Amino acid sequence: MxxxxxxxxxxxxxxxxxxxxxxxxxxxxxxxxxxxxxxxSQDRRTSGMFVEDESIEFRSGQRISEKFSSNVHVNVTSFNRNVLLTGEAPSETIKEEIGDLVSNVENVRHVTNEITVGSPSSFTSRGNDTLITSLVKGHFMDSGRFQANHVKVVTEEGIVYLLGLVKGEEAENAEELAKRVDGVKKVVKVFEYME
Known part of the structure; x- marks a missing residue:
């Protein structure tokens, strides 16, 4: 025993x-x-919209991957069913095809196609973009001017894209704070306004 x-x-x-x-x-x-x-719980979107945005990103990415494989580098960001496309494509024709492909994904309201024509960015460049995104978000949090998670930040080749469902003053504050970060070449607002 x-x-x-x-x-x-x-x-x-x-x-x-x-x-x-x-x-x-x-x-x-x-x-x-x-x-x-x-x-x-702190997002201005409903939980259903939050999930829908995740689904739009997944389905769009899947369709792009199936059609273009590794010939492109495209990031899909959806906020309140408004989609931002960033990254690189080898030609203007493929850039437009990707935009059309994503605009036909179920529940997409609008597509902002900011894909550039050229070779895919390097891992170093992508790492730098990730750092810039983190620094911009840090500035948002430190400022206390608005709820930081009301603004989604995407950086591609040093260009910062700001998305979200915001008030006019929040948009201006977000743009001003993002411009202060070292390495930011330009700030593009892709907001949906509450007012």
Whole structure:
């Protein structure tokens, strides 16, 4: 009987690290879900619209990938069913085809096609864009002028695109703050206004 208890104890001892990893994964998943829930609760979009935007991004990306494979680098950002396309395409014709493809995705209201014609950007450039986006968001939070998560920030080749459902004063503050960040070449407002 003692032999069985020792064997069970050893089994638990060796499986514990694996089980605690599962626990961490489950806890991490729960934390991510809570984070998404908090983001949704502070968003001006309804939860249904929030989910719809995610779906539009996914379906658009999937269609672009199926048709153009790795010949293009395109980012799809949807906010309140208004879609912003950024990235690079090898020709003006393909840029326009991508815009048409996305405008035909179910529930898309409007497409702003800011894709540039050229070779795909480098990983270094994309990393720099990610840094700029983080710095812009940090400026928004530090300023306290508006709820930072009311404005979505997308950066491509140093150009900062601002999306969201905002009031006029919030749009002006967001543009001003984004322009202050080092490395920002230009700020493009793609807002939907509440007023």
């Amino acid at each position: 003692q032999y069985l208890d020792l064997k069970s104890l050893l089994l638990v001892f060796f499986l514990l690290p694996l089980l605690s990893g599962c626990g961490l994964i489950a806890a991490g998943g729960m934390a991510a879900g809570v984070g998404t829930g908090i983001a949704m």
